[in-house]
Amino acid sequence: MAPILPIFPVVLSGGSGTRLWPLSRKNFPKPFVPLIDNKSLLQLTLERVSPFNTPVTCVISEEHRFLTTDILERVGKIGTLILEPIGRNTAPAMALAALKAHSDGQGNALLLFCPVDHHIPDTQSFIQTVYKALPYAKMDLLVTFGITPTFPSASYGYMQQGPSLDKASWHVDHFIEKPDSETARKLLLSGSVFWNTGIFLATPSTLLKALQTHAPDILHACEKAMSAAHYEVLLNTYACIRPEASAFKKCPSESIDYAVMEHASNVCVVPFNGQWSDVGSWNAIADMTPPSEAGNRLVGHAMSYSSENTYIHAPHRPVAALGTQDLIIVDTQDAVLVAHKDKIEHVKDVVAHLIENHCPQALTHRRVPRPWGWYDSIDLGERFQVKRIVVKQGATLSLQKHTHRSEHWIVVKGTAEVTRGTEVFLLSENESTYIPVDVIHRLRNFGTVDLEMIEVQSGSYLGEDDIIRFEDFYGRVLKAKA
Helix, strand or coil: CCCCCCEEEEEEECCCCHHHCCCCECCECHHHCEEECCEEHHHHHHHHHHHHCCCEEEEEEHHHHHHHHHHHHHHCCCEEEEEECCCCCHHHHHHHHHHHHHHCCCCCCEEEEEECCEECCCHHHHHHHHHHHHHHHCCCCEEEEEECCCCCCCCCCEEEEEEEEECCEEEEEEEECCCCHHHHHHHHHHCCEEEEEEEEEECHHHHHHHHHHHCHHHHHHHHHHHHCCEEEEECCCEEEEECCHHHHHCCCCCCHHHHHHCCCCCEEEEECCCCCEECCCHHHHHHCCCCCCCCCEEEEEEEEECCECCEEEEEEEEEEEECCECEEEEECCCCEEEEEHHHHHHHHHHHHHHHHCCCHHHCCCCEEEECCEEEEEEEEECCEEEEEEEECCCCECCEEECCCEEEEEEEEECCEEEEECCEEEEECCCCEEEECCCCCEEEECCCCCCEEEEEEEEECCCCCCCCEEEECCCCCCCCCCC
């Protein structure tokens, strides 16, 4: 029996996820939100590809690198982060990963490109299907995975079957963009189409040849960006690659389907018969929650009375629906969405309106992730702000100062090492200190538990850009956000 060749996962974690607002926002988008069994889609994707026992490559936004490394550490994965300076859709993202593999002398390796916005609970079936597709990828085919439609969805793209390769796979005759409802019904009745999962298996050489033929502008821009890329090791654990920003920004923003797959003649589809869902809307999220007899789906502290077909996401506080029907209700600490389920796709228009009106809830949560932990803005008023700060075990904030605000720190859990000017001292639970304006300071947690603090800021300006950094373990510039 021939040995099974190794498969190297490439996780594509781009996109802003505006259709899942208010839970998904720019600074904490869909891949990182704990949506299913208190796990994020990125974590579920990494767990799904873990059986391959090979290093993983994550193509992500520069601003989400520390969110990604946190999850990689949680699942025990090692690998490479390709940090996009700006989002350019899936074709450039896949090109970057293929160019990296090719430059490492792995032009004939097998790359499995996995977008994170999928829910595939049957990992074993998924792995078996990928291995079934392996021979086709070695034949210089671009392999995609299709789902046999179970209803006339207007939310998914479709693939039309072409001539069969064998009983288990087909050439793809053509791709079909998300259809209207009537076209979707006709496609379902034809019995010769698949839903397009957007998961691909190919060698770097095969993909790069296809890009050269069908999207040379994308390939050339990515080649320039990677030839001048900056390489470093992040936190002594993960290799980080930063494509050169100016070259990458000139790259067209196109999906791999539009740029390559719709034009290439060497695309084949292998059916996946396990459970699959594209987690692209609140209706899709709702469908993952078991319904009551009245069709209500309740998460967290949700309650419904005399209601039907209502979904309520309430992780923080009681949310009650009385006499409602066909609603989606999503509660967060600083924003609430109430929508008819037939109008939920328009939530991205709501986000656009909020951005236009400079509403911070469009882009940021009250709880803000940082490489050292996170903070939660508990209260904000004229000349003051109160934050709850959590510093991870072994983490250190930058050595910094503020020119417009002073800070009061109160430790509620753990032990803090505080640098204040020339002083270095410890603060234990129920102890506090004061950091005056213009005094250099630093906070470190060298304990075995997370450090929790309350910070009270006061001053004439409380913006996050009032920071001058002198030392930082996370490679951030001297003057930037906290």
